[in-house]
Amino acid sequence: MNGEQIIDKYFRPGRLPHIWCPGCGHGVITGCIVKAVDKLGLSKDDVAVVSGIGCSSRASGYLDFNTVHSAHGRALPVATGVKMANPKLNVIVVTGDGDAAAIGGNHFIHAARRNINITVVLYNNSIYGMTGGQYSPTTPLHAKATTAPYGTIERTFDMAELAKAAGATFVARATSFHATMLQDLIAKGIQHNGFSLIEAVSACPTSYGRQNKAGGPADMMKWQRDHGVPVAAYEKLSAEDKAGKFPIGVLYEVEGVQEYTAAYDELIAKAKGGK
Amino acid sequence: MSRKLLLQGNQAVVEGAIAAGCRFFGGYPITPSTEVAEGLSKELPKVGGKFVQMEDEIASIGSVIGASLAGKKVMTATSGPGFSLKQELLGYACIAEVPLVLVNVQRVGPSTGQPTSPSQGDVMQAKWGTHGDHDLIALTPGSVPECFDVTIKAYELSEKYRVPVVLLMDEVIGHMREKIELPDNYDSIKQPMRKQPTVKPEDFKAYATDETLIPAMPAFGSGYRWHVTGLVHDETGFPKGTPAATVESTNRLHDKIYNNIDDISMVENYKMDDAEYCIVTFGGASRACYEAIDMARKEGIKVGMLRAITVWPFPAKQVKAIAAKVKGILVHELNYGQYVQEVERVVAGKVPVHGYGVYNNEPATPEQVLAKIKETCK
Numbered sequence: 001m002n003g004e005q006i007i008d009k010y011f012r013p014g015r016l017p018h019i020w021c022p023g024c025g026h027g028v029i030t031g032c033i034v035k036a037v038d039k040l041g042l043s044k045d046d047v048a049v050v051s052g053i054g055c056s057s058r059a060s061g062y063l064d065f066n067t068v069h070s071a072h073g074r075a076l077p078v079a080t081g082v083k084m085a086n087p088k089l090n091v092i093v094v095t096g097d098g099d100a101a102a103i104g105g106n107h108f109i110h111a112a113r114r115n116i117n118i119t120v121v122l123y124n125n126s127i128y129g130m131t132g133g134q135y136s137p138t139t140p141l142h143a144k145a146t147t148a149p150y151g152t153i154e155r156t157f158d159m160a161e162l163a164k165a166a167g168a169t170f171v172a173r174a175t176s177f178h179a180t181m182l183q184d185l186i187a188k189g190i191q192h193n194g195f196s197l198i199e200a201v202s203a204c205p206t207s208y209g210r211q212n213k214a215g216g217p218a219d220m221m222k223w224q225r226d227h228g229v230p231v232a233a234y235e236k237l238s239a240e241d242k243a244g245k246f247p248i249g250v251l252y253e254v255e256g257v258q259e260y261t262a263a264y265d266e267l268i269a270k271a272k273g274g275k
Numbered sequence: 276m277s278r279k280l281l282l283q284g285n286q287a288v289v290e291g292a293i294a295a296g297c298r299f300f301g302g303y304p305i306t307p308s309t310e311v312a313e314g315l316s317k318e319l320p321k322v323g324g325k326f327v328q329m330e331d332e333i334a335s336i337g338s339v340i341g342a343s344l345a346g347k348k349v350m351t352a353t354s355g356p357g358f359s360l361k362q363e364l365l366g367y368a369c370i371a372e373v374p375l376v377l378v379n380v381q382r383v384g385p386s387t388g389q390p391t392s393p394s395q396g397d398v399m400q401a402k403w404g405t406h407g408d409h410d411l412i413a414l415t416p417g418s419v420p421e422c423f424d425v426t427i428k429a430y431e432l433s434e435k436y437r438v439p440v441v442l443l444m445d446e447v448i449g450h451m452r453e454k455i456e457l458p459d460n461y462d463s464i465k466q467p468m469r470k471q472p473t474v475k476p477e478d479f480k481a482y483a484t485d486e487t488l489i490p491a492m493p494a495f496g497s498g499y500r501w502h503v504t505g506l507v508h509d510e511t512g513f514p515k516g517t518p519a520a521t522v523e524s525t526n527r528l529h530d531k532i533y534n535n536i537d538d539i540s541m542v543e544n545y546k547m548d549d550a551e552y553c554i555v556t557f558g559g560a561s562r563a564c565y566e567a568i569d570m571a572r573k574e575g576i577k578v579g580m581l582r583a584i585t586v587w588p589f590p591a592k593q594v595k596a597i598a599a600k601v602k603g604i605l606v607h608e609l610n611y612g613q614y615v616q617e618v619e620r621v622v623a624g625k626v627p628v629h630g631y632g633v634y635n636n637e638p639a640t641p642e643q644v645l646a647k648i649k650e651t652c653k
Contacts (some may be wrong), residue, residue: 012502015513045498050341061502061513066495067346069504070337071367077301077334081341081349084325085299086496089345108338110330264325271320 001038003031004056004146010034010044019058021084021129023209023217025176025202025224029123030059032093032179032200036186044061052099055130056123057092060275071202073104076111079118086148093120101137105148108159111164112195119189120197122159125204133207144211163197164252170196171252176203177224179249185250194259201228201246221245276458284422284448287455289314289354291426292350297326299347299375301338303357304437307391307446308380311352314559324354332360336377340364343373346494348430348467352378355388358404365439368406372437372482372490373423373467373628376429379441380449381595383636392636393446393559396610401441409523410511410532412539413441413587415558419453425584427464430488434467434541436531437489443586445609447559451549472499476615481512486529489520532588535540541584542593546572550579552652553597555618556607557583559638564607567644591621605651609638626652 001009007016011034020026024206037047045121047065051070052252060067066089075093083091100108100122111118127145128134135145135152138159142151160171170192174182183199203209203220214220227245229237234247282290286392290312291298292334302312316326324347332353339349355363356377368375379396383389397404401413412432416425427443433440458464472479472491481501482490483522490510493499506514507521532539545573546568547553570637571578583590598604603626606615612648615630622628629651639647 019544026567033350042405044500045496046494048345061504061510063499066500068341068343069502069506070340071505074333074337074364077337078331078344080327080334081299081301081338081343082330082345082495083341084327084338085342085345085347089496106330107334110334181652268320268323268325271317 001081005064006008006031006034006038010037010064011062011111015062016275018062020055021206024055024178026056026059026123026124027181028176029121029200029202030062032186033094033121035041035183036190039187040190042090046088047092048082049092049094050075050082051094052096053105054096054099054128055125056094057099058208063085073099073102073107075099076104076107076118076120080116081157082117083116083118084259087117091118092190093118095120095122097122097126097159099137101148101159109162109166112168112197113161113170114255114260115167115194115257118195119192121186122197122199123202124159124199125202125208125222127204131267133211144175160197160199160251167171167195168197168252169194169254169257172197172250173201173246174248175201175228176211177221178228181213181248188250192253193256227259277456278459279454279456281416281452282455283310283417283450283452284416284444285310285380285450286314287317287419287422288426288442288444290457290628291423292376293318293322293351293422294384294464295348295427295430296352296466297348297430298322299339299349300327301324301335301342302350303335303353305354305357306453307422307449308352308354308378309383311378313349322645333364334358336361336364336375337441339375340373344376344495348374349435350378352375352377353379354391355382355397356386356580358400362404365411366409368439369405369409369411370505370507370523371503373432373439374437374639375439376433377439377441378444379447380444382446383502385471389636393638395445395558395560395608396634398443398586398608398610401443403466410434410529411441411587411632412440412532412585414537414541415443415586416448416584416586417449417561418448418557420455422448423455423457428541429488431467434469435489437469437492438532438536443558445559447463447562449616474560476500480510482508483510484527488534490529504621534547536588536592536647539585540590540593541618542590543582544580545577546578547581547597549577551561551577552605552648553601554578554580554605554607554648555583555594556580557586560607560609560633562637563639563641563644567652570645571643571648578648578652587616589621594618594621598625601626603627603629603630603646603652605629606643607647609633
C-alpha cells in the first residue's frame with residue numbers, strides 16, 4: 001500500500017491536516033503505527049488506540065480505530081480497563097514523554113509490572129511541545145526550555161530502562177528517522193503477548209530545536225541518524241564512543257511471563273470452581 | 276425465595292452492583308469504603324467479572340472509564356481523599372458521557388481529616404468537585420436495604436442517561452449492619468441497558484442525539500468505531516472549538532438530566548402529611564431523625580421529614596412544595612452546613628430555614644435532634 005492508500009484506509013476522513021508543526025516527527029511515528037497494523041492484517045474494529053494529552057496524543061483522533069483521547073497521563077489506566085473488558089482488542093497506547101514519564105509515570109510502571117498486553121508507543125520529543133517548550137523528564141541535562149532558561153539541572157529518565165526494570169516484557173526503541181525499523185518494532189510489540197514499550201524518538205524543531213540551536217527539521221533528523229545506533233553495533237562501541245549515542249532496535253524481550261488478562265481468566269476459573 | 280442476611284451497607288452495595296450487572300471494578304484501598312473493593316474482588320470473578328486493584332485512585336477511575344467504553348457496567352469506590360483525586364476523570368466521564376458508578380463513603384475531612392469518623396462533608400464536592408460546568412447524579416441511601424436498591428438504581432440512571440452517578444454513602448450507612456432480605460439469585464433483576472445505535476457503522480455519529488438528548492453508545496470492538504475525548508466536541512465526537520459548540524454541548528449535558536428530573540429525583544417523606552415543620556436531611560444523618568420526630572410528635576410538635584435520596588440534582592420541586600405548606604425547615608447534615616445553603620436558595624425566604632450541622636465525628640442522637648426541633652420549631 002502506498003502512503004495515500006494508507007491514509008485513505010486508516011485515517012479518518014475530514015480529520016486531516018493534523019495539528020503538528022512542520023518538521024515534527026510525530027506524523028512519521030503515527031504513520032508507522034498504521035503501517036504496523038496493516039502489516040499484521042488486523043481488522044480496524046479490533047484495534048483500540050488510547051492516548052493521553054499533549055502533541056503525541058492528538059494522534060488518536062486521526063485514526064480510524066476505537067479511539068480514546070483521555071486525560072493527561074491517564075492513557076494507561078483507561079487502556080487497562082479497555083483491555084480487561086475486551087481482551088480480544090489490540091490495545092495501543094499513544095503517549096508522550098511528559099504524559100508517560102511525568103504525570104503518568106506511576107501508571108507506566110504499574111502497567112509494565114502487570115505485564116498486561118498493551119503496546120505503548122512513546123513519542124519522545126524531549127519537551128512539552130503543546131504548552132510551548134517546557135522541560136520534561138527526558139529533556140537532556142543542561143538543555144534549555146522555557147522553564148529552564150539557564151539549562152535543566154535534572155537528569156533524564158531512560159524510559160526503556162525504566163520499563164525493563166518495572167517488568168515490561170518487550171522493550172524497543174527507534175527514531176522518526178529510522179521509520180522502517182520503527183514500523184517493524186511496533187508490529188513486534190503488537191504481536192508480543194505482554195506489556196511492550198516502543199520508544200519512538202521524535203523531533204520537535206519548534207519547541208525544542210529553536211531553544212537549543214539544534215537547527216531545522218533536516219538537521220534534527222540527521223542528529224537522529226547519527227546518534228541512534230543499532231543495538232548490536234552500539235554494544236561494540238567503547239564507553240567513550242557511546243557517549244551521546246543511544247541504542248535502537250529490540251532492547252529487551254522475554255517470553256514466559258504470564259500476561260495479565262490470561263492470568264485473570266485463570267482466576268475466574270478458580271473462583272467459579274469455588275476454590 | 277429470598278435470603279435474610281445481616282450486612283453492612285458497603286456489603287449491600289456489593290450485592291447491588293452484582294445484581295445490576297456490574298462486571299468491572301477498579302479500586303484502591305481506603306477506609307471506610309474498602310469493604311466494597313474486598314467484596315467485589317471476591318464476587319466479581321464468580322460471575323465472570325473482573326476486579327483490579329489499581330496503583331492509585333486516579334488509575335481506578337481511569338480503568339473503569341476504559342472498561343465502560345468497552346461495554347461493561349463498572350464501579351469504583353473510595354472515600355474523601357480518594358474522591359478528591361478522582362475529580363478530574365469524573366469530569367471526563369461527564370463530558371465524554373461515560374456511564375460509571377463512583378461510590379464515595381464519606382469521612383471527616385478535609386485532607387486525611389479524622390479517619391474514619393462519620394461525615395457528610397463531601398456533599399457539595401459531589402456536585403461541584405470537578406472543574407467546569409457539568410451535571411451529574413448523586414444518590415444517598417439511608418439504610419442497608421436501601422444500599423442494595425439504590426445501587427441498582429445508580430446503574431439504571433447511569434446507563435440510561437450516560438452520566439456518572441456518585442453513590443454518596445457515609446460512614447454511618449457504609450459500616451452499619453442491618454437486616455436485609457435479598458433474592459436467592461439476581462436473574463429477575465432488570466438489567467439496565469445502554470441505548471444502541473440504529474444506524475449502520477458507516478452512518479454512525481457518536482454524539483448525535485434524538486429528542487432524548489442521549490447519544491447511543493456501542494461498545495468498543497462492536498464494529499462501531501468512534502472517538503472519545505475530553506475536549507468539547509460536536510455530534511461527530513471530534514473536537515470543535517467554536518463558541519456555539521461549547522454552548523450546545525453544555526446545554527445538552529444539562530438538559531438531558533433536568534428534562535428527566537422526575538425520573539431521577541427520589542425522596543422519602545416521613546410523616547409529612549400533617550407536618551407543620553420539616554427536617555430536610557439525607558443518608559446517615561436521617562437515622563436519628565425518625566425517632567426524634569416520633570418523640571416530638573408525642574410532645575405535640577407536628578414535624579416530619581423530607582429525606583433526599585437523590586441529593587443531586589437537588590430536589591428543588593419537592594423542597595419548594597414543602598416550603599409552601601410548613602412553618603419552618605430544619606436542615607440536618609453531618610457537616611458544618613453545606614446542603615442547608617441549597618435549601619435556603621430554593622426556599623428563598625418563604626419560611627425560616629435553620630441549619631443543624633454536626634461535625635464532631637459523631638452522628639447526632641435522637642435526643643439532640645429533638646432538642647434542635649424544640650429550639651427551632653416555634
